Amino acid sequence: MFLVACESDIPQDVQMESIQTNEAIEPGKVLIVTGEYLPYTSSDKNNPGFLDATVIEVLNRSGIDYEVRYYPWERCREMLRNGEAWASYPYGFSEDNLNDFNFSVPIFSSQHLYYYRENQDIFKDSSKIFEDLQDFKGLTFGGTNGYWYGSPSDIKAMGINVEWADDTEALVKMLYARRIDFFIEDKYVAEHIIQRLYKDDQKVFQTLNVSARNHDYYMILSKTYPDTDQLKKSFNEAYKSIFYDGTYQRIMADHNIF
Numbered sequence: 001m002f003l004v005a006c007e008s009d010i011p012q013d014v015q016m017e018s019i020q021t022n023e024a025i026e027p028g029k030v031l032i033v034t035g036e037y038l039p040y041t042s043s044d045k046n047n048p049g050f051l052d053a054t055v056i057e058v059l060n061r062s063g064i065d066y067e068v069r070y071y072p073w074e075r076c077r078e079m080l081r082n083g084e085a086w087a088s089y090p091y092g093f094s095e096d097n098l099n100d101f102n103f104s105v106p107i108f109s110s111q112h113l114y115y116y117r118e119n120q121d122i123f124k125d126s127s128k129i130f131e132d133l134q135d136f137k138g139l140t141f142g143g144t145n146g147y148w149y150g151s152p153s154d155i156k157a158m159g160i161n162v163e164w165a166d167d168t169e170a171l172v173k174m175l176y177a178r179r180i181d182f183f184i185e186d187k188y189v190a191e192h193i194i195q196r197l198y199k200d201d202q203k204v205f206q207t208l209n210v211s212a213r214n215h216d217y218y219m220i221l222s223k224t225y226p227d228t229d230q231l232k233k234s235f236n237e238a239y240k241s242i243f244y245d246g247t248y249q250r251i252m253a254d255h256n257i258f
Contacts, residue, residue, distance in 0.1 A: 025067055030231060031085040032059070032068045033076040039192045039255070040090055040108075040217075043070040050255035051090055051108060051217070057247060058107075062238035064231060073146065083224035086231055090217035092148055097220055102228065104219035105236045112148075112215050114208040115190055116182040117175055123208065131210055133184075134158045142171040142180035148213065149184060169193050176204065184212045188257065 025031045034041050041049040059066045079085040137159035152162045171183040242248045
């Protein structure tokens with residue numbers, strides 16, 4: 001999948017091609033890569049993610065001649081490492097990412113919440129305090145790769161039982177079936193999946209009052225891509241301009257992100 005910058009005014013609707021391409025990028029264009037992470041990103045031309053719309057708006061304003069393509073997430077990271085692509089989004093800040101990539105300014109902030117199934121007595125017990133992942137000792141956590149909370153061994157070291165899944169959709173299904181006691185996810189991502197899978201039974205999914213993490217998202221940037229520092233400067237300045245002139249807020253409102 002790919003998006004190509006146009007020279008006209010910034011479009012309201014992001015235009016996407018419907019096929020994936022491995023073609024070489026046109027000379028002079030800067031390659032941006034991303035993957036599927038609804039509602040943030042989507043290769044569906046009829047349902048682009050709200051961060052897709054934001055990033056395209058920024059890139060169009062920045063003067064960068066760009067192309068955006070959609071790939072599996074690990075391939076996106078590898079393309080940045082080897083200098084094949086300049087940037088990918090959205091990513092959180094982590095030591096691993098800091099070692100491998102540079103970062104843009106934050107492009108969105110959200111909350112990662114603890115999700116559990118209703119009628120779990122332990123979460124109703126006022127004597128139990130759940131403020132940090134370590135407080136869930138003895139419960140079964142559902143996790144997936146690529147998140148800030150780490151690997152299965154990291155979770156097990158806290159005395160927490162672990163079930164691992166390929167993605168968040170699988171975790172939502174596991175929680176519904178009571179195979180796990182809780183999982184952690186971005187509130188917009190979890191709500192999107194829950195509404196799609198269990199539209200008539202959403203009330204069974206509950207969240208704790210405390211957030212697991214206040215989470216900033218960034219563009220991660222290749223350290224080896226040509227002119228990466230100047231591209232970063234242009235992107236950051238354009239992002240600040242859409243934030244301060246109200247364009248960013250309009251995009252969020254258009255996508256019902258509040």
